[in-house]
Every structure is written in C-alpha cells, then in structure tokens.
Amino acid sequence: MREEEHFFDDINELFVEAFETGxxxxxxxxxxxxxxxxxxxxxxxxxxxxxxxxxxxxxxxxxxxxxxxxxxxxxxxxxxxxxxxxxxxxxxxxxxxxxxxxxxxxxxxxxxxxIAGKSLADIISETKNLEDHNSNFSLSHRLDIFMKVCDAIAYAHSLGVLHLDIKPDNIRISNYGDVVLCDWGLADIEATSCDEKLLEFCTILEHDLNNQTLDGSVKGTPGYMAPEQTSLVKIRKGRHTDIFSLGTLLYSLLTLDKPFKGFDIQDIIDTTAKCDFIKPSKLQTDLPDSLEAVCLKAMQLKPEDRYQTVEDLQKDIDAYRNGFATYAENASFLKLLKLMVYRHKLRSGLVMSLLSLMIILALVFVHNLDLSKQFVEKENEKLLLEQDLYLQRGKDSAPLFFERAEESLKVFDFQTGLRFCKEALERDNQMKPAWELKAKFNFAMEDYQECLDSLAKAGVSKGRLINLAKIALLAEATDSRQEVRLDLLRRLHSFKDMTTFSLLLHNIIYSDISLDERLEFCQYVIGLRNKRTAQDAFNFNYDPQTQSLDISNNPWIKIALCLRNFPAKKINASYTSINHGNNFMSHHLEYLDISNTQIVELKSLKCKNLKSLNISGNIIHNLDPLEQYPLISLDISYTPIKYLNFVPKIPTLKQITIKKKQFSRAQLKWLRPDIELIEK
Amino acid sequence: MTDNNTRYTLLKKLQNSRDEKNWEEFVHYYSPYIFVIIRRFNVGSQDSEELMQDVLVKIWKNISKYDREKYKCRFRTWLGVMIRNTVFNFFKSKASRNSKSNVNYDDIIGKLELMTEAEVNIISEREWKNHIAQLAWDNLKNKFSEQTQRVFEASVKDEISNAELANQFDLSESSVRVFKMRVRKAMHKEIIRLNSELES
The missing domain is CATH 3.30.200.20 (Phosphorylase Kinase; domain 1)
Known part of the structure; x- marks a missing residue:
C-alpha cells in the first residue's frame, strides 16, 4: 500500500508563502x-x-x-x-x-x-490620575516636550505656515522620545512671509474668513484656542495666535488642566474671548514663578503683549532652565541675586564670607545694571527694526498678487483677478498700479461706484475711465441696463479704446442676459463694430424654435465677437467677411456654416460640441484642428483640400460633401464604408 | 516558469526523448501527486493503485501530444482532467460489468459527472502546492539536524506557538524561532526551484 498520508496534511500555505514573501x-x-x-x-x-x-x-x-x-x-x-x-x-x-x-x-x-505611542492628551490625563505627578512625567520632561513643539512651530512660522490648532491631542509622543505635531487641517499661510510655493494655499476662500470650518463649527479647539479665534474678538490671526496656543499648551503641561473651561462650548468661547482663566499657580502651588510668568505672557489677550516670536518664548524657557530670570517675570534685583546664588553656589559662598568684597560686588552690580539697561535699549531697537522688516515683507509680497491679477485680466478671468487685486492691496494699500487695475476690473464688471473709489485711491483724478464711470453711474439711475451698456460701448468705440471695449463686452456676453436683450445687443454691437452704413442691408434672424441664428449674406461684417457664448445651436454666417474662428466660441453651437467667408484656419474655432461644419469656398488647407470635435457632417467643397487622410482621425464622421473631381480615386480610399459622400 | 528557455523542464525532456531515465524521474516526481488526486475523487486505495497505473500509461502514450500553447493550460490542469476522465471511465465499465452488486460505483460516477473542470482545477492546484511542498521537504529534510526537523514538522502540523514548541522540545523560544526561520527560508527556495523544474 502506498503511503498517501503526508507528514502534514495541508502545507500549501508554505507554497503560497514561497512566492509571496519574496x-x-x-x-x-x-x-x-x-x-x-x-x-x-x-x-x-x-x-x-x-x-x-x-x-x-x-x-x-x-x-x-x-x-x-x-x-x-x-x-x-x-x-x-x-x-x-x-x-x-x-x-x-x-x-x-x-x-x-x-x-x-x-x-x-x-x-x-x-508614531507608535500616545497623544500628549492621553499622557496628561493619565498623569492627572496618579498620586505623584512628577514621578514619571517630570517637569523637565514636560519642558522637553514643550520645547520640541516650539521648535516645530518656529520652523513652520519661518515658512509662513500657521498651525492654528495646537493642543495636546495633536501632539503624539512615541516611547522613544519622538514628539510630533500632527493635524494641519486648520493650518493657514501668511502670505506676507511665506515661501512662494506655498502662496497658492493662502486662504482666499470666503468660508475661511469667518473663522468657521466647512462644517460651520468653530475653527480651533475650544479650551486651547486664542481669543481671536472666537468670532467675538476682531483681530487678525497670525503667529501670535499660535503663540497663544503654545501658552495654553504650557498651561496644561504645568497644571495638567485646560486653561479655558465652561458648561458648554459657548461658555468656553466666552471665557476664551475674555481671556479669563485661573492662574496656573492657583492650581499647582509648587509651580516656579518664572514658568508661570512665561505662560501668562504667552497668553495675553492683546497680541502685542504676547511674545513676538516663538524663539523669544523658547529663550525664556531656556533662561529658566539655566537658572536665569525670565524676561516675562520682570525679575527684581533680589530674585536675580537669588538665582545667581543658586547658579554659583560655591562661589557665592566664598563671596558671602568675604564681606570686604561686598563693595566690589555692589560696584559690579551697578555696572551690570548699566549694561542691562544698554541691553534693553538694544533689544528695543532690534524690535523696532524687526517690526519694520515685518511690514516691509508684507509689502514685498503685494507685487506677487498684483502680477497674478494682471495675468487674470489677460485671460478675462475677472473674479480671480479682482480677488488677487484685493490681496495685493491688503498687503500694500499704497500700491497705485493695483488700485488702477482694480478700477479696470470694477469697470469691466460694471461696478462703477467701486471703480470711481478705486481710481480715487490710485490718485487718478481725470481721464476717460473716470468720465465714463461717472456717466454710467448717472445713467444707471434713469436708463435701462441695456441702454447704459450700449451707450458705454458706443463711447468706447468712438474713443477707439478697444481694450476696455472688449473687457466690458466680455463681461456682458458672459453675464445673465435675456435672449431678447442679447439679440438686440448683438445686433447693435455688430453694426457698431463693423461701422455699418445706412445702405448696408442687415440680415439678422434668430429662430427660437430651432435655436438657429442667421447672419448670412452680410458682406460688411468682419467682426462679430459679441456672438461668443450665444445660446444658438445653429449659426449660419456664410457670405460674410468674418476672418477669425474665435467669433463663434461657444459650447452651445452644434451646426456652423462659415462657407464663403474670410476664415483661413480652423485652429481659432473653439466650439467643443460642433457636429456639423460647412467651410465650402474658404481657403482652408489644414483640417487637423477638427480632430477634437464630435463632427458628423463636413462640407469641404470648393476648398483647396486635396487629401482625405484626415478622415480616420475623426471617427464620428458620417457625411462629407465635396466638389466633383476634387479628390483622386486613390484618396477616396480613405473613406470608411459608413461615410456618405455627397458630390456637388 | 521563466527559465524555460535555458533549462528544459522535466516534461520537455520527456517529450523530446522518451528514454528510461527521464521516465523514471517523471514517475518519481509525479506518481504521489497522481495518487493523491485519484484519492481525492473518493476512490478506495486498492482501486487507486490500479488507476494510477492506467494514468501513467496514458501519460506515456500521450505526453508528446501535450502542448501548452495548444491547450492553453498548465500540465497539471491537463493531467487533472485526464485523471478525472480515467477514473470516470474506470467506474463506468466496472459498474456495467457487475451492475447489481455495487451501488457505490454509481455514487462516484454521479459525483464525477457533476464535477466541473474548474472544480477539478481547484483540487489539482491545491494538491500541487501540497505536493511540491512535500517534495521540497523530502529533499531538504536531511540537511537539518533531527531536532530542527522535529521542531519544524511539529510547527507545521498544528497551530502551535513558539513558546509551546520551546517547552515541548526543551529549547529556548529564540532557538525555535531561528530553527523555523531557517527551514522556512530554505523551503521557499526549494519550492520555487521544484516548481519551475516540474511545471511546464
């Protein structure tokens, strides 16, 4: 009998493992x-x-x-x-x-x-439940953690990034000394000082401005956030906000308690806004005065009373740890002396014993006082310089926003452009070119009062734009919107200010405008733009039933840019003198007849839903741009096109109209069997 | 596998020249596998022995006709289906010869009839993996100390923790871990080698 029983029944696991573990x-x-x-x-x-x-x-x-x-x-x-x-x-x-x-x-x-480990919040609450707080979470250890968080924030600030949600829950501590700040969900960028690459993350979104998250809840964590993070205090958020939160972090590290508490969230927010909290020393009696002073200085209601930088805060902690007086506590002479004695126990012992040296010491002290005065003065000077620099940096970033606004103007993106203009002006409200640019946007967007205000800020007191804006403002009171628009365009046209003309025109044709208004508007603008004379007959017909516009047989029409975004499915512009495809830019358009016009290339044609195109009688050589359209029918009769090799590139094509004998027999082989060929 | 180009697999060698040595090698490697598959079709061990001989004869006759490209399947899949058919025919003829005496045959035939190719495939895949792992262990076994062998076999047989093994064999837990790891690594290599050698 064969041995069928293996020493183990099921070891295909090993087989799989062999190929999987790699x-x-x-x-x-x-x-x-x-x-x-x-x-x-x-x-x-x-x-x-x-x-x-x-x-x-x-x-x-x-x-x-x-x-x-x-x-x-x-x-x-x-x-x-x-x-x-x-x-x-x-x-x-x-x-x-x-x-x-x-x-x-x-x-x-x-x-x-x-990070394998715990959050600082866990550690704090665990420690709180212990009898002896210092045994496994010593003050020195806590300050180590705090300093590391400060390092992280100082670094982030150096790149212009604000965390805005510093709290024990967002700090993770591994078993091997890693201290890591997490959750940058509320982070913001200070445009004035940030790295240029980060500029694009600046908040310019509306919902960010009102201190609320997307959920509509408060931005920040009640209990640890700064007064200016509640909507009750109207101060801009900035580095000082993070510094306040670092203060609250220090507070909870020292007292194992939250600084702001209340019955409900609103209550906490109220106490936060008032900056009303119990002094750390009341909760923890053995707390060193200097540390409490640091904590209190960081948690001042007014940003200017707080530490100006994270580094300053760190310096004070260092001072405490090295046995010096902190800047925050405004130490008395006695205290300074006491600290000095602590630092130099042996030496001070000697000094104490040698009374004779007292006098010398006193002299040294007087000298020191003088020195420290000088030091304070120097510090103040430095502070002023830094403030100057800070303002300057804000100004420096304004041109960046201005440049972007200019770019937006070029591509007719008024909303974005206006926003960037505002950003630039917020950094530097003396920037005249930005005010002028803003005036342009205001004018194009038909906000004439705002336009005049901007021009005033720009120091422009006369000029065409001012006059036109004033006229428009007056006319708005009495005339219809259409009348004001047509009048402005007529005036701009007579001044030959085609830049402003096209800005305004663009805004109008892309705005909400009724069909009747649009028809009247286009008819007027085409006439105006092409200098139509009384003799010129004007064929302009719109059939709302079929959504088709007929402007054919108007040989005097060269430009019809106002037809962009026209809500017609069909446009017949044959036998006009239109010479550029961009006149028909529209996503509504499906049927376009531009036969016998002056259009010589199709690249400028931007109608992404185009199904039927007639270019008969035009001198067009290149059909490559048509590849992007879902084209079904195409008329290329009486064009110089000699090759049909474009056909495979337009898989949707079902019908081609050509002139008899336009193509050699060999060329016709390009046609698919399902394509209908019409010969004229 | 990948190195088919450079080294002929056992199967290729057999297809190219049907000499005694190659056939012996083939029988050595494949007969336990064939036997297990036959047993998986619920055949008694006496019949299985007989059937295995049938299958081997069929392979000897037809091996040159097997073409991976043509059948679009692995050799073991082809083999699995062939074994099923052989078993099926075997019982069919046996049942008709003494139809009154044995109902068991109908049972087996019925089950085999219902079995799809995919089900056969699952059995042959599973057994192939077991078979290769078993072969690998047979090859490697003697390279390890007896103690290592016993530890490894015990560790595979049951779900048993390192601590328990250590206790059972009077070793430290870390030695158990090292033993297991060493065998596993060697096994992985040998399994991959054998698989590419025997699979075509």
Missing part, C-alpha cells in the same frame, strides 16, 4: 500586482478625516493613512488635499512627515508616518 530576492518584493497599501485597520476617526493603519507593501512598514469621510463636497476635498500639501511642505523632526498622497476611486488620501 524574501528570496529583494527586487521581487518591489514587483507585485495590486495595491501598494494593504491590511487596513481602523485607527481613529474625527469629524472630517478617518485614519487607518496599513502596510506599505514596498517598504514593508506600517503607515497611517488619512482619508476624507465625505467626498461629495468638492470644497472639503480641496481643503483635505490642501492640508496634505501644507503638511508635506514641512520637513522637521517634530512635524509628522507625509509620505505620499493620491486619489483612489475619487477618494483622496495621504499616508504619513505612524
């Missing part, structure tokens, strides 16, 4: 099919994000994967990706590093380092 060669471990990230475990969940732990198959390490919970709101998607981008821009040992980001099935995600 520990035979490392190069195999990088070549696999399927997802990069596997073995997902839910880790934590917030209001907006969900964090998973998963394994990166390429590196083999566990990473934290953040995904967005609600992807239906595109603003949330943007905000989520913005967070990842800002975080990724920050490379610092105390800031959680972003490894990778991407989109899977429309769900954005980013992967970051997983």
């Amino acid at each position: 520990d035979n060669t490392l190069i195999n471990s990088l070549q696999f099919e399927g997802d990069n990230f596997v073995d997902y475990d839910a880790y934590s969940e917030g209001g907006i994000k969900q964090i998973f732990l998963c394994t990166d198959r390429r590196t083999g390490r566990r990473v934290a994967m953040a995904t967005l919970k609600d992807i239906s709101n595109s603003q949330k998607v943007e905000a989520f990706l913005r967070e990842a981008k800002i975080n990724a821009a920050l490379q610092h040992p105390n800031i959680v590093p972003i490894y990778e980001m991407g989109i899977e099935e429309e769900k954005p995600w980013f992967a970051m380092k997983f």
